[in-house]
Amino acid sequence: MSSLHLMIFIPFIFAIIVPFIHRQCIQRVHTGWFVLAVPLSILLYLIPYIRAVSIGKTIQLELQWMPSLGINFTAYLDGLALIFALLISGIGALVILYSIYYLSKEKEALNNFYVYLLLFMGAMLGLIFSDNIFVLYVFWELTSISSFLLIAYWYQRKHSRYGAQKAMLITIAGGLAMLAGLILLSIITETNSIREMVSMVGESEKHKLFLPAMIFLLLGAFTKSAQFPFSIWLPDAMEAPTPISAYLHSATMVKAGIYLVARFTPVFGGSAEWFWLVSGAGIITLLYGSINAVQQKDLKALLAYSTVSQLGLIMSLLGIGSAALYLKTGNESSVYAFAVAAALFHLINHSTFKGSLFMVVGIIDHEAGTRDLRRLGGLAALMPVSFTLAVIGSFSMAGLPPFNGFLSKEMFFTSILTLIEQPVFGIRALAMLFAIVAWTASVFTFIYCMILVFKTFTGKHHPEKLDKQVHEAPLGMLVSPMVLASLVVMIFFFPNVIADYFLKPALAAVVPGQAGLDIHISPWHGWNAEVIMTLGVIGCGILLYRGLKKWLPVYQRYPKGLTFNHLYQLTLEGMEGLSFKVTKRYMTGIVRDYLVYIFFTIILVIGGALWLLDGISFYFSNNAPVNAYEMGIVVGMIVAALTVLLAKSRLTAIIALGALGLLVSLLFVVFRAPDLALTQLVVETVTTVLFLLCFYHLPELRREKSKLRFKLTNLLISLGVGAVFTVLALSANNHRFSETISSFFEDSYTLAGAKNMVNAILVDFRGLDTMLEILVLAIAGLGVFTLIHLGDSGQAVKSNLLEKIKSNDVILRTVTKAASIIIFTFAIYLFFGGHHNPGGGFVGGLSSAAGLILLYLTFDSETIRENIQVDFKKLAAAGVLIAVMTGAGSFLFQAPFLSQTFGHVELPVFGDTELATALIFDLGVALAVVGTAMTIILTISEDES
Amino acid sequence: MMEILMSLLVGLFFTIGTYLILSKNLMRIILGTSIITHGVHLLILTMGGLKNGGPPLLGESFAAFTDSLPQALILTSIVINFAVTALFLVLSYRAYKTLGTVDIEEMRGTADE
Known part of the structure; x- marks a missing residue:
């Protein structure tokens, strides 16, 4: 990153720091004095460039951002950008100085004010220095957003909100038009760089999209620079504090449109x-x-x-x-x-x-x-x-x-x-x-x-x-x-x-x-x-x-109904009214209606696509055979699923569901998916406990007293969904749009040092997905915790449901001790073996959780809390953190995020041992899983009632 | 034959799951989502082809391996599903505690909500 890029980022960095400074000095020093340093330092940085630019030099510095999309953050400094940069920093400094006396430090929310102001300053600098049209667009919209926030600074006032909304609607609409223009331009010129566009003027002019691109681009420039008839937003923007009117709405932001026109003059x-x-x-x-x-x-x-x-x-x-x-x-x-x-x-x-x-x-x-x-x-x-x-x-x-x-x-x-x-x-x-x-x-x-x-x-x-x-x-x-x-x-x-x-x-x-x-x-x-x-x-x-x-008085003669303000008002009200009417038609407030929409859409989209695109085709030539054992599993699954459907008691439903899950894991074994079978087995166990804990509190399942028509509709929709998916499954069978990429993963040993392909995909090839997954997992855990403790007085746990149902059976207690040790050992084995054999962080973590649940079921929570002093919420957070840190660790070695590596280490006892950074990542996964699973189970069980 | 059988099973799971989700009782809705999840897993697995090789473990010496990619997808799904089910369960439990019903028809909010 160059120093020029740094100048663009300084205001953003400061915008993050300002609230903290503000909290420190709220009574003593006006926050503006600290903020003043930002434009002043940018101004001082720019001054030496004045001479260089005046003798015809330009500076172009590249920062790779998304090279594969041709989007690079190229900063470009020439005479035009310099004028604007000096205005932004120079007038910015004067405006901040002025605001120190204009806005009282006692009465005003200065932190907001200066955060928005710095946001604007950074966006505006980014806008004028960008050579890439899409980077320019991002900064362009950022100036609109910061302007919106600044106009609505006194958001308690109705006029401020109105003015802010108006400015936002008009400038953002123009911004979108401009984006269309920029996209057309990049199609015409096949480049995203303004410099390169300028160099190919003659050719682009003949293109049939040249005129549309120009008109869309100008819409952006005209709305931003308040040209007739889009100028109506500027008078209402005067609701902003006066320093802002001086800065954004006269000296800098409204001139962004001028800048755009000037910048693209060589092109158009x-x-x-x-x-x-x-x-x-x-x-x-x-x-x-x-x-x-x-x-x-x-x-x-x-x-x-x-x-x-x-x-x-x-x-x-x-x-x-x-x-x-x-x-x-x-x-x-x-x-x-x-x-x-x-x-x-x-x-x-x-x-x-x-x-x-x-x-x-x-x-x-x-x-x-x-x-x-x-x-x-x-x-x-x-x-x-x-x-x-x-x-x-x-x-x-x-x-x-x-x-x-x-x-x-x-x-x-x-x-x-x-x-x-x-x-x-x-x-x-x-x-x-x-x-x-x-x-x-x-x-x-x-x-x-x-x-x-x-x-x-x-x-x-x-x-x-x-x-x-x-x-x-x-x-x-x-x-x-x-x-x-x-x-x-x-x-x-x-x-x-x-x-x-x-x-x-x-x-x-x-x-x-x-x-x-x-x-x-x-x-x-x-x-x-x-x-x-x-x-x-x-x-x-x-x-x-x-x-x-x-x-x-002649002005009074002009009819009020014939102004663009009036037209804007009418359009806005009309659109609000219309959308309200349309929305009210289908947003009934009944969840079932929404579900029906969803299922109908599924049938229409998937079924329709299969129908229209001639996707329905059946091949049965390569089919795998079915033996009696597998047939038995399938029959068992059908029976279990039907039992869940028809169950009249909670317990029957839960047991049938558990049975179904276990049969699915058997099926995974048949289909050569050992990792899935293991995970499914453990998850099913933990889920069953979860269902039991929750359904214990809920009322018994009743026979639904609903009309026959209701049931028939449901049945029809269900059959429709089922039929669509059956056809989809049959058609997808042995039907490939492109070559399979799975053979890539068969090199997992050379690529990732793992013999277990599934585990290699999870922790190495698609590590980012896994990282985000455990994040979701941890969030779900926190969600459960919050839902239960919502509106709590924060008292200590009164009773534990797991304890209530605990058994005093001596044999059980003795066996449990031994069993839990076996489970933990097995969990550790699964975790470490996961890189080469079935197992890994997920199943290791889940098995540990299962072992812990068993302990909670047999012993009272006092004993356990004395022996296991772990806050599982923090454990989950630590797991996520470890995974993220492992990923970030790659930066130290100049490698992209989440690059895993592996090597052989000679250890004294174990001999030649293979170690992979993926193992540390997997440890994070395991901890996050244990933490989340235990948080969920304990939170539910510890709730009173 | 296995693929046809699996496809029919997937369809059955989707039918039962959808029917349960369309009922008024929160508990049945949750049971329905669980069954649909099984359907989805089997669907993904069937799409990848069944029994056309050994388990995706390089330690074993097989000539061919089953597709490892669907398995990785399903593994992720199983774990996420656990979290989602937990959240559903607690949501319904909490809703029952606050509103005293598990019937979604009776749970409808007031006009100003």
Whole structure:
């Protein structure tokens, strides 16, 4: 694993540790101080790479994950990933610092907050560094999930839950569409690596799946980056704590869609569809967001719509810029590539000014107790620093100098004008419309920026409308927005530092053909069209802002039923209602109905498959003969099974069932399966004891007083199931779809050092299955224990049923002692012999359990407890642990999990002895089996009554 | 002949087991699952072919061995089945202690459950 991978995992590792730190320092230190170390260290790690990346270096590091599926965790660092990584870690650090003052350590569940935040940070870093599309997808969904958890941070509030659900439904639906797109892409290109996809652009474009792949991928990007009409989730996501809104829902997560579009531009860019879809969706979103932001009364809602609008702006620039790939080289192409540079530049600028604005709004909320514009006003005198920060952020967003937003907005206008001057893809007719929309949206942007500043900070202060005495925020809370605001100003004066170090290498990643393009950003190019457009925006903006009261009521005219929010609501309610109705039809609450469904499905699926696929075929040529002895066993089994069916007393049923089990084990002997015969024999013994113990408490079997129809239906279903399985068994006989693999196991001595093939399969070839099996076994044991002791007061055992039924027969007691010694010896023999002869951990463990049960039956539990001081629950756990540790031990020898080995050792007494690590594994199995079996039996027997 | 006999036996076990599982009494249901389990084991074993070699032990010198894979599968199943049966038994015992009935019809929960 490389250090770059480590950077992705650090947040995840910290997310595990945070709850423990939180518990230690809940009263003394704010947990945020510890968490702050994570983004800071990532930031420090990344800084040295800035120089290397700026001279055109990229770093690619591979970590094998699932090589057989072509899924490797390849981390890739280039200019584009670097911009995002710096935003994630840099703004992450500032947001955490801010949150330390924003969230009180006394009142808030900080452990949850920081765990989710770190989860997000790791996911986001993983997303931008992944070269493999499926790894990228996993991280993509992780960001959606952590965003869901963070929006619902105050889950007690109904609106938080609603917002979280909405965000989750929309982004996950988009994520699934994206997965479809990625799968199509991997089919087209036959690779899972983005780098390799980029290198085969020409061929993939002709593929018939190219367009569907593009549309599905864009659905993912558009939902994540809140493009119209999927933008409806973002305003509701504002229920999250403000640091989260600043971090996820303006600076980083919502830009994941932008990242995706930029990352896949070399693959899809150059096609007309990509150009139209991306730039079209972007420009519509730009207008939609800015128009809606103006009418908001909540400051955060205003910022949410402004984020939607700004994301649209960046998206449209990326769409326009993709034409550079179509034009390939030359001056025309560079002019379009400039739009990509503008998009990336605005992406950075937006993160700085929007981040600071969110933090200022958070401060207002924190200090004034409200974000409602109707209650705020005249705060400038009370909060001079916040006022200054708000002015810097808003004016930058409005596109005014001397702030960075001015520069990128000019570049945006330049790119839009390019469409008019050098049209591509037949945009000539629509280029003017693009320009008008862009200009109108800028006017609205200007208006809402002014609303944000002047409605909040100027005008008349109304202390009676507020619940709190307003004063300036503490310094700690102001530091983060100050840092961002100073960046807003600094980038204006030194934009070419950004251009040289970040934009150029990132541009090389998005438009590889224009890698060497020189980008020079300057605030003044003379009296060109862009400046005139900006002046027009300012002029019109001021006029409209002044007349706000006159035209704002127009918004009320818009019918509420015609919004996408309304459509979302209707769809959700309709789907809930429909699924409830459908489910109610068949979920009757009667267990028998469900069983009938299951059996019918079995008949339909197996029977139907046999019928439709012509699977019914009988061969009897190779059949084995039947002798009288075997016939006797079979007749005995039929009688036993029928006795269970017709039994009128519990005891008869149990004895018949036991007899059936013993006859089955005889049959195993006939069929040359000694291991099965042994295991079945012992299991049958222990199971019979179990049945006796439980049925002792249960009422006597009664004749079922049910209607004839009920019985007839049951009979029909049973006959159906029986017939299907008979046909299945007959057809399966001597009918093979493929060559048998069983001859492989006949090499078990050379492969695993075992002469008993069955045991070799269990402990070596399929060791993982066995390990999980004993885990299930131990869980069942604990389940039994919990079921019995549910609602217990935890008192000592009152009586033991095994003791109650114990015999005082002296002969029995004497014989038992001897018998149990024989049983234990035999158990140990079975255990050790299992590698070469019938036996092994399972049967060894079960026989020991049987011996112990015999002891419990004859002696009182006091005596036994004195002599055998074992907690069987812990024994079971120890067994599982031994098995797992044996498996993990392979790692020490650089071998995959559960690699067993064997060798010969010269021991003093025994001579040449063969030892296999599988024996240790088998010991774990045996202990788990004894532990579980005894836990079950003792728990049941010790229960009072 | 052995295969046909086994197939019929498997069918019989499945029939009886299913019939017991469809009854209302919890105890009968558990007995039914046990019988079906035997049916499954015999089914797997029959599918692998019967008596076409010696036991799968390399220590013995046989020309051919019976298929070891179904045996390993069944061995796993026997042990798991033990745990499952135990859980079923205790569940029904606990249900009887709490609800006072072993009739699944009478065990139906209330509307708000």
